[in-house]
Amino acid sequence: MTNANAQELAAIEAAVVNYLTSFVRMDGDAVVGCYTDDGVLMAPGRPATVGKANLGEVYQAVWDVVTFDMKYTVHEVLQTSEDWGLVRSSTEGTETINASGEVIPARYQELFVMRKEAGKWLMARYCTCKID
């Protein structure tokens, strides 16, 4: 692997870590800023959200109901072309149901398709599912 490759892989991973940590912080602007303009979110419980313009509202709707305290593990980072890559990760921690205060253990896994735009790696397509 060349240094250029290693730098790109590090940048791809950093972009995903920025998303995962911004999500737990419930930082809507940071989370939405992780996506391309045509970015797509596919998460349990709702149809795909297509386009950056719609993402902020959807994330806020999730955070209105649940507070997440999750730690991430990155399992794989690949660059598949000059401006495309992918990342697989999993997250493990707790969900607190805001209305009741109930705390539930939770594990998810994530597949990110990343695209480089204007020198920045962004989330182009993202799908996550619950492990348990």
Place this chain on the structure above:
Amino acid sequence: MTNANAQELAAIEAAVVNYLTSFVRMDGDAVVGCYTDDGVLMAPGRPATVGKANLGEVYQAVWDVVTFDMKYTVHEVLQTSEDWGLVRSSTEGTETINASGEVIPARYQELFVMRKEAGKWLMARYCTCKID
């Protein structure tokens, strides 16, 4: 779009349709044959299954519990490089719990990262989550 592009997109979509229909038919050999050797399945209820060698057992474990009757819709097909592409789809239908016979409406969505190997488009990474 050139004809070559159109042909590749059609081949990518056909590979995904072959998977989705083989899954409903519970055809384990066909399903596993849709994956690359290092293919990864990320589905609700279990950690990622990594590598074609482990996939057959996991699919059979799912089919032992549930029989699916699902129709698919392909929402997007992209070729991101000569030998990589992606597909978004959703599926809607019913799940029958084999033990009880109970029939439950079900909707899922799917994100496929496809790779071309020896002229054939295969599933390299696949994540699905339940819409409801």
